[in-house]
Amino acid sequence: IxxxxxxxxxxxxxxxxxxxxxxxxxxxxxxxxxxxxxxxxGLRLIHYSNTAGTTGKGEVPDGxxxxxxxxxxxxxxxxxxxxxxxxxxxxxxxxxxxxxQFFGPGTRLTVL
Amino acid sequence: xxxxxxxxxxxxxxxxxxxxxxxxQTSGFNGLFWYQQHAGEAPxxxxxxxLDGLEEKGRFSSFLSRSKGYSYLLLKELQMKDxxxxxxxxxxxxxxxxxxxxxxxxxxx
Numbered sequence: 001i002x003x004x005x006x007x008x009x010x011x012x013x014x015x016x017x018x019x020x021x022x023x024x025x026x027x028x029x030x031x032x033x034x035x036x037x038x039x040x041x042g043l044r045l046i047h048y049s050n051t052a053g054t055t056g057k058g059e060v061p062d063g064x065x066x067x068x069x070x071x072x073x074x075x076x077x078x079x080x081x082x083x084x085x086x087x088x089x090x091x092x093x094x095x096x097x098x099x100x101q102f103f104g105p106g107t108r109l110t111v112l
Numbered sequence: 113x114x115x116x117x118x119x120x121x122x123x124x125x126x127x128x129x130x131x132x133x134x135x136x137q138t139s140g141f142n143g144l145f146w147y148q149q150h151a152g153e154a155p156x157x158x159x160x161x162x163l164d165g166l167e168e169k170g171r172f173s174s175f176l177s178r179s180k181g182y183s184y185l186l187l188k189e190l191q192m193k194d195x196x197x198x199x200x201x202x203x204x205x206x207x208x209x210x211x212x213x214x215x216x217x218x219x220x221x
Contacts, residue, residue, distance in 0.1 A: 042199065090154060090155070103155050
């Protein structure tokens with residue numbers, strides 16, 4: 001594969017459950033990002049990582065956590081899902097923070 | 113933070129030209145990006161401006177005026193496949209992107 005993969009493609013989740021969205025890239029990009037996209041609001045940054053071993057908070061980090069144990073993987077965890085976390089989640093990567101970002105296909109998450 | 117404004121919707125005829133405007137207010141500026149997003153798909157990179165002026169790439173051109181906090185994306189010779197959302201995004205001094213809500217362009221025959 002070349003590019004970014006995300007799993008699952010879609011998920012329906014009961015409120016209060018824990019969920020991890022997976023993101024893997026094989027381009028050896030240093031920087032990775034998680035966004036959520038909601039109608040009328042555009043893409044909003046949740047968390048980011050400029051390089052393996054480091055992470056940072058974006059615009060809407062509450063209720064989410066990330067880890068970056070290696071270059072390729074950047075999982076996003078919802079510790080206790082709430083209905084307001086219903087959204088489409090996109091993972092992205094870039095060679096460095098100074099380059100264009102490439103986006104994964106997205107995960108559609110519904111929290112009931 | 114960033115405040116990025118772009119029109120919600122635009123409609124144009126096949127073969128025509130459409131200009132999508134984007135205005136921004138930033139706390140630090142490190143470049144402006146345009147992305148295209150078809151319904152149900154991921155955004156894909158179209159263009160990047162960091163200096164004032166026009167960048168041309170085939171049927172698509174993007175313009176930037178940093179002093180005015182203004183950019184536009186120009187789509188020429190519109191095709192049906194250009195029907196999509198177009199996202200304006202500004203990179204701040206920490207190299208993080210902030211996106212506008214997107215402009216949905218509908219191309220009609």
